[in-house]
Amino acid sequence: MRNVNKENITQAVLDSIAHTADPRTKQIMQALIRHLHAFAREVELTEDELMKGIEFLTATGHKCTGTRQEFILLSDVLGLSMLAVAMNNDKPAACTEATVFGPFFVPGAPHYDDGADVANGAPGTPCDVRCTVRGLRGEPIAGAEIDVWQADDEGTYDVQKEGLDHAQARGRLTSRADGSFHFRSIVPEAYPIPTDGPVGTLLHATKRHPWRPAHLHFMIKAPGYETLVTHIFREGDEYLDSDAVFGVRQSLIRAIDRQADGTYLMAYDFVLNPQTA
Amino acid sequence: MRNVNKENITQAVLDSIAHTADPRTKQIMQALIRHLHAFAREVELTEDELMKGIEFLTATGHKCTGTRQEFILLSDVLGLSMLAVAMNNDKPAACTEATVFGPFFVPGAPHYDDGADVANGAPGTPCDVRCTVRGLRGEPIAGAEIDVWQADDEGTYDVQKEGLDHAQARGRLTSRADGSFHFRSIVPEAYPIPTDGPVGTLLHATKRHPWRPAHLHFMIKAPGYETLVTHIFREGDEYLDSDAVFGVRQSLIRAIDRQADGTYLMAYDFVLNPQTA
Numbered sequence: 001m002r003n004v005n006k007e008n009i010t011q012a013v014l015d016s017i018a019h020t021a022d023p024r025t026k027q028i029m030q031a032l033i034r035h036l037h038a039f040a041r042e043v044e045l046t047e048d049e050l051m052k053g054i055e056f057l058t059a060t061g062h063k064c065t066g067t068r069q070e071f072i073l074l075s076d077v078l079g080l081s082m083l084a085v086a087m088n089n090d091k092p093a094a095c096t097e098a099t100v101f102g103p104f105f106v107p108g109a110p111h112y113d114d115g116a117d118v119a120n121g122a123p124g125t126p127c128d129v130r131c132t133v134r135g136l137r138g139e140p141i142a143g144a145e146i147d148v149w150q151a152d153d154e155g156t157y158d159v160q161k162e163g164l165d166h167a168q169a170r171g172r173l174t175s176r177a178d179g180s181f182h183f184r185s186i187v188p189e190a191y192p193i194p195t196d197g198p199v200g201t202l203l204h205a206t207k208r209h210p211w212r213p214a215h216l217h218f219m220i221k222a223p224g225y226e227t228l229v230t231h232i233f234r235e236g237d238e239y240l241d242s243d244a245v246f247g248v249r250q251s252l253i254r255a256i257d258r259q260a261d262g263t264y265l266m267a268y269d270f271v272l273n274p275q276t277a
Numbered sequence: 278m279r280n281v282n283k284e285n286i287t288q289a290v291l292d293s294i295a296h297t298a299d300p301r302t303k304q305i306m307q308a309l310i311r312h313l314h315a316f317a318r319e320v321e322l323t324e325d326e327l328m329k330g331i332e333f334l335t336a337t338g339h340k341c342t343g344t345r346q347e348f349i350l351l352s353d354v355l356g357l358s359m360l361a362v363a364m365n366n367d368k369p370a371a372c373t374e375a376t377v378f379g380p381f382f383v384p385g386a387p388h389y390d391d392g393a394d395v396a397n398g399a400p401g402t403p404c405d406v407r408c409t410v411r412g413l414r415g416e417p418i419a420g421a422e423i424d425v426w427q428a429d430d431e432g433t434y435d436v437q438k439e440g441l442d443h444a445q446a447r448g449r450l451t452s453r454a455d456g457s458f459h460f461r462s463i464v465p466e467a468y469p470i471p472t473d474g475p476v477g478t479l480l481h482a483t484k485r486h487p488w489r490p491a492h493l494h495f496m497i498k499a500p501g502y503e504t505l506v507t508h509i510f511r512e513g514d515e516y517l518d519s520d521a522v523f524g525v526r527q528s529l530i531r532a533i534d535r536q537a538d539g540t541y542l543m544a545y546d547f548v549l550n551p552q553t554a
Contacts, residue, residue, distance in 0.1 A: 016485050017485060
């Protein structure tokens with residue numbers, strides 16, 4: 001392999017990984033090399049532009065910390081995350097649809113008893129959230145582990161707040177014997193994804209807004225069922241048709257209603273897909 | 278844009294950047310989105326695999342420092358750098374060919390007088406390097422600014438040596454009135470690219486060796502001519518046909534000869550392409 005040119009270099013790189021042992025790694029790397037080269041060839045990428053791309057990726061990496069994941073955000077705004085969700089969540093129509101995981105999940109959030117105040121000091125209008133977890137035949141799923149997380153009314157997740165040393169508007173719950181779970185939190189509001197990093201620069205350059213419609217995140221795990229990662233979106237939000245990360249599904253939109261006693265209520269009945277062997 | 282699916286999401290993302298002002302940015306981003314999605318679709322990328330990719334890119338970014346550029350290295354081993362070189366350096370056959378820039382260039386290296394010892398303490402077998410810089414009609418190019426950089430006989434560039442506070446085997450020179458320049462350095466040796474980061478993990482997973490054939494780097498700038506970024510490779514090196522970054526051109530290979538007085542000599546006559554308007 002000497003004197004490669006713009007026509008034969010792709011084959012030379014493919015040949016170099018011909019002995020990859022793991023077949024899936026080999027398949028992914030072969031496709032990555034072909035598509036990456038096809039992209040560069042199509043746009044006739046200059047050396048300066050390649051260097052700008054490298055600087056962009058470097059800055060994206062440098063923006064990542066234990067609580068900030070700029071590469072997830074990049075994948076989200078490029079629609080790659082939602083494409084992966086769409087390709088990997090074929091299931092019966094009666095099951096709750098999945099959507100993007102997003103960059104703000106934190107493992108090991110505090111566990112709350114049913115009915116507890118998960119907001120834990122996050123600013124916002126108080127809101128009750130009442131849900132059930134069931135299977136396709138309507139069977140209640142007891143003991144499901146539920147992670148919930150959301151932004152406050154300033155559009156900020158707890159992990160974005162410098163100096164905050166405890167979880168706010170984030171927690172774990174367990175479904176009861178009848179499959180229900182209930183917690184108090186705050187009304188979710190629309191918010192812009194972080195724009196102080198490379199992804200913000202990209203959105204600005206491509207004349208895109210950074211807003212996401214108001215939502216609560218849920219991850220629900222139960223033995224014998226597929227893990228569900230999803231949101232519940234707030235009905236009537238102005239960004240439902242222009243979500244910066246392409247995550248909105250009609251079936252995930254719910255009203256947040258003001259009750260007779262002045263409190264707000266959001267309700268959702270989740271349906272999990274049985275795990276296949 | 279609601280309820281996107283694996284078929285229509287690509288168009289939804291393309292639509293979102295429809296108002297991009299700069300036409301080149303728009304062209305590159307459109308192609309990037311299409312090829313990135315085509316890659317994910319072809320391999321039916323799972324959500325776990327996407328997260329592994331995100332973790333890989335994050336680790337690659339975290340490995341980058343002021344003197345370590347892991348994303349250039351990644352571009353190099355995927356053949357993307359050499360593809361960009363191949364697409365952007367069409368020139369008359371009589372001109373010196375270009376090759377990859379690599380991750381070890383440092384701007385502002387010390388300037389040396391003609392004939393000086395650029396090694397500056399780098400361990401290795403002393404070697405004289407005698408070159409000329411000319412145009413296509415054979416005209417000598419005086420006052421060309423030349424950056425040279427190379428690894429020492431342990432396969433290490435100065436910037437890879439912790440605690441070293443000055444340039445070694447790296448410097449800038451200026452061509453003389455007759456287009457010649459001459460410096461003393463050390464015989465280049467084959468070396469492995471750094472394998473202690475994500476790129477090393479990738480090479481290992483794809484059963485590739487990390488070696489580059491012995492070479493000296495040159496960047497030559499002169500008014501009225503295209504900047505030349507290239508290497509001179511050492512004849513006989515065992516890695517000339519399996520360079521980890523696909524950079525070898527036959528025309529850039531030269532013997533390093535032992536002279537009658539026991540010293541070594543490498544010589545090269547560079548030919549620059551005139552700059553076009």
